[in-house]
Amino acid sequence: MPVGDTSLPPFETVAGLRIGTASAGIKKPGRQDLTIFELASGSRVAGVFTRNAFCAAPVTVAREHLGKAAPRYLLINTGNANAGTGTRGLAACRHTCEALAELTGVEPTQVLPFSTGVIGELLPDEKICDALPQALEQLSERGWAPAANAIMTTDMCPKGASRQVSLPSGAVVNLSGISKGAGMIRPDMATMLGFVAMDAELPQALLDRLLREAVGQSFNRITVDGDTSTNDACMLVATGVGSRVSEDNPEDLAVLQAALNELFVRLATLIVRDGEGATKFIEISVEQAASQQEALDVAYTVAHSPLVKTAFFASDPNWGRLLAAIGRAGVDGLDVEKVTLYLDEVCIAEQGARAESYTEEQGQTVMNREEIRIRIVLDRGGANERVWTTDLSHDYVRINAEYRT
Amino acid sequence: MPVGDTSLPPFETVAGLRIGTASAGIKKPGRQDLTIFELASGSRVAGVFTRNAFCAAPVTVAREHLGKAAPRYLLINTGNANAGTGTRGLAACRHTCEALAELTGVEPTQVLPFSTGVIGELLPDEKICDALPQALEQLSERGWAPAANAIMTTDMCPKGASRQVSLPSGAVVNLSGISKGAGMIRPDMATMLGFVAMDAELPQALLDRLLREAVGQSFNRITVDGDTSTNDACMLVATGVGSRVSEDNPEDLAVLQAALNELFVRLATLIVRDGEGATKFIEISVEQAASQQEALDVAYTVAHSPLVKTAFFASDPNWGRLLAAIGRAGVDGLDVEKVTLYLDEVCIAEQGARAESYTEEQGQTVMNREEIRIRIVLDRGGANERVWTTDLSHDYVRINAEYRT
Numbered sequence: 001m002p003v004g005d006t007s008l009p010p011f012e013t014v015a016g017l018r019i020g021t022a023s024a025g026i027k028k029p030g031r032q033d034l035t036i037f038e039l040a041s042g043s044r045v046a047g048v049f050t051r052n053a054f055c056a057a058p059v060t061v062a063r064e065h066l067g068k069a070a071p072r073y074l075l076i077n078t079g080n081a082n083a084g085t086g087t088r089g090l091a092a093c094r095h096t097c098e099a100l101a102e103l104t105g106v107e108p109t110q111v112l113p114f115s116t117g118v119i120g121e122l123l124p125d126e127k128i129c130d131a132l133p134q135a136l137e138q139l140s141e142r143g144w145a146p147a148a149n150a151i152m153t154t155d156m157c158p159k160g161a162s163r164q165v166s167l168p169s170g171a172v173v174n175l176s177g178i179s180k181g182a183g184m185i186r187p188d189m190a191t192m193l194g195f196v197a198m199d200a201e202l203p204q205a206l207l208d209r210l211l212r213e214a215v216g217q218s219f220n221r222i223t224v225d226g227d228t229s230t231n232d233a234c235m236l237v238a239t240g241v242g243s244r245v246s247e248d249n250p251e252d253l254a255v256l257q258a259a260l261n262e263l264f265v266r267l268a269t270l271i272v273r274d275g276e277g278a279t280k281f282i283e284i285s286v287e288q289a290a291s292q293q294e295a296l297d298v299a300y301t302v303a304h305s306p307l308v309k310t311a312f313f314a315s316d317p318n319w320g321r322l323l324a325a326i327g328r329a330g331v332d333g334l335d336v337e338k339v340t341l342y343l344d345e346v347c348i349a350e351q352g353a354r355a356e357s358y359t360e361e362q363g364q365t366v367m368n369r370e371e372i373r374i375r376i377v378l379d380r381g382g383a384n385e386r387v388w389t390t391d392l393s394h395d396y397v398r399i400n401a402e403y404r405t
Numbered sequence: 406m407p408v409g410d411t412s413l414p415p416f417e418t419v420a421g422l423r424i425g426t427a428s429a430g431i432k433k434p435g436r437q438d439l440t441i442f443e444l445a446s447g448s449r450v451a452g453v454f455t456r457n458a459f460c461a462a463p464v465t466v467a468r469e470h471l472g473k474a475a476p477r478y479l480l481i482n483t484g485n486a487n488a489g490t491g492t493r494g495l496a497a498c499r500h501t502c503e504a505l506a507e508l509t510g511v512e513p514t515q516v517l518p519f520s521t522g523v524i525g526e527l528l529p530d531e532k533i534c535d536a537l538p539q540a541l542e543q544l545s546e547r548g549w550a551p552a553a554n555a556i557m558t559t560d561m562c563p564k565g566a567s568r569q570v571s572l573p574s575g576a577v578v579n580l581s582g583i584s585k586g587a588g589m590i591r592p593d594m595a596t597m598l599g600f601v602a603m604d605a606e607l608p609q610a611l612l613d614r615l616l617r618e619a620v621g622q623s624f625n626r627i628t629v630d631g632d633t634s635t636n637d638a639c640m641l642v643a644t645g646v647g648s649r650v651s652e653d654n655p656e657d658l659a660v661l662q663a664a665l666n667e668l669f670v671r672l673a674t675l676i677v678r679d680g681e682g683a684t685k686f687i688e689i690s691v692e693q694a695a696s697q698q699e700a701l702d703v704a705y706t707v708a709h710s711p712l713v714k715t716a717f718f719a720s721d722p723n724w725g726r727l728l729a730a731i732g733r734a735g736v737d738g739l740d741v742e743k744v745t746l747y748l749d750e751v752c753i754a755e756q757g758a759r760a761e762s763y764t765e766e767q768g769q770t771v772m773n774r775e776e777i778r779i780r781i782v783l784d785r786g787g788a789n790e791r792v793w794t795t796d797l798s799h800d801y802v803r804i805n806a807e808y809r810t
Contacts, residue, residue: 051733052732053731053733053736053739053741054728054729054731054732054741054757055732081725083728083729084724084725084729084757084758084759085758085759086756086757086759087758088758089758118725119723119725119726119728119729120724120758120759183712225710225711225712230725230729230732304709306630306711306797306801306805307588307630307805310801310805310806313806314805314806314807319489319525320486320488320523320524320525320635321524323459323488323489323524323525323635324457324459324488324489324635326458327457327458327460327635328457331458334458336458336459349489351491352459352489352491353489353490353491353492353493353494353525354489354490354491354525392711392802393802394799394802394803394806396711396715396802397715397797397798397799397801397802398799400711400715400716400719401715401716401719401721401799
């Protein structure tokens, strides 16, 4: 079960954007596995993609199309990642773009494809093409919740977030987004899949910048298992239908960025809450590091330590494992005497050893919680970072040993 | 159960070295948990230690003593790591060295201390001091097997290796060694603990070099869970009783180094075979990389991927997870079209996709084996590396969630 409240919000409709879903029978007959986003003419799209060298065919094609034309459609399938499929996978991907373009009277380069599911099997492109008319018939401004369900793979819950933002100038912008992912999660650019849209008009360069900043604080700060997917992609759409936001109005921009950051953090942390086998939601905050990179190195070393993760699963305040992970993070000349370590409000270690005030009962009280914050104060500088992760449970092994078999 | 044959060999006695064990009752009453190595006067010792910044008190003291005096005793306890214990831990460690020095008439700096066990609890130094006479009484040239047992913690099997080497010059050298470790294994300098001795006389600089080379191919090429311990240490002793080996005889040196490398690889891979929860013993060989570092980056990324490890636990030939791990290893400008991937004798992927000749049956046949070699050919240069690791099983989680509770 996901950790904490992961329920879908009521979605604000985003003017200029409609979503339709259908069942193409890609992996399981009858399951909704195909989603189309239709963007109004004049929409702009910013995108970030996985840095995995073995990126999937749709990542290659979407990146290429995004550089060539103004996107009008996003085409998303689950059940098959179309990754590790070589030139035949690329051809299958292009075929689906061409089919949707022909049905809708746009150029194939105006279609951005996304796939998620099993790696290494050929995409059943004919099945997808056959189901396109059905998805187009379903297009609706109210399609967010069905789409949040239709893009799931091993996810236990659909993931969405929505906000209505009133900008200082008086304009109102609706933001809605969905995400998916539960395993192979250590985005190095974006999550498995994330789609966020707003009914506003923005210059392309500004849209790109808003996305990069929001992703940097959210999808690029989560990890479940350290495995960066071949298919990660995150798109931010501005439909152009609505108020204009630009550099000329820095107050509006600041409020919009803050709202986007908040929405992206929610979408990203929902993926952690639904992490494979997760029983705990863990925030790791590293403070007073000498650099951002150093703070991230410590945070991710702790987040990826199987010994730390199993201790959290066991609700065992085994702080020695935390110290050992911090100590091997590669921080140059780390003075362990200066490190202070907290679990929520409890100081557990300082000056290289257990804190004088610490009792096992205090540690146990915190570890029994479902949501826990590890705070590591390095006393080396002014850089702070936080990342989110899960514990490592029996169910993680079960899910990943059983998947595909 | 450990993977493959891990039985102890008959140990060659090493002239000039005696070993005694005793029960100090550190964690469990009655368990042999204290080991003393007595080295002949004139012995030389080379040592490598963990790079974890939160290194244990005995690591700090052993490193310090090794730089000051010629060691005459190694003092090893299990049941308590004396790590994360601050200044009180240092004092307790020094106290045990002083006690042994007084009993034997050497300087405290001639005692090298080693601890392994739970992190963060104070070392019961009085219990250790009380048991020293008992261990000294047991000193014997035949103490290798009892010591291999007495240094175990979560190990399922004692670990040892022994060789008698005939050098080209006619001299005969006896090599014997023991190691321990099963979890928190990703040595960054040495293993949890490894002790190897030979009855030969070598200059210190040469002994240091032999150790560094042997460790580089063995203890520094294994990983169970990616967690570098706070207590890793590996010692190579030359008792000085026996033939002299020096740079003047390069043929002898080459044969001795090769024998040491083989012995160290055995001691290191025994730790992997006994890795916590291991059901598979996996060798990862990366070939034709542009540099050693690149080869190691790929090998360790694959070795640490929870998705790869759970697929091996399930005997599932899920090669997509292998490609995804290779792809995120951070290899600059990796051309996936050139990567070829083998499981034992079976080519499973080439040119960025499944090999034409590959069948699921072939993959399944290999995956059903207990010992498997993953071979990754990058076609980028002349550097090769290999590392050894385990799968990730239900038992790994159980062991680490239950330990200490």
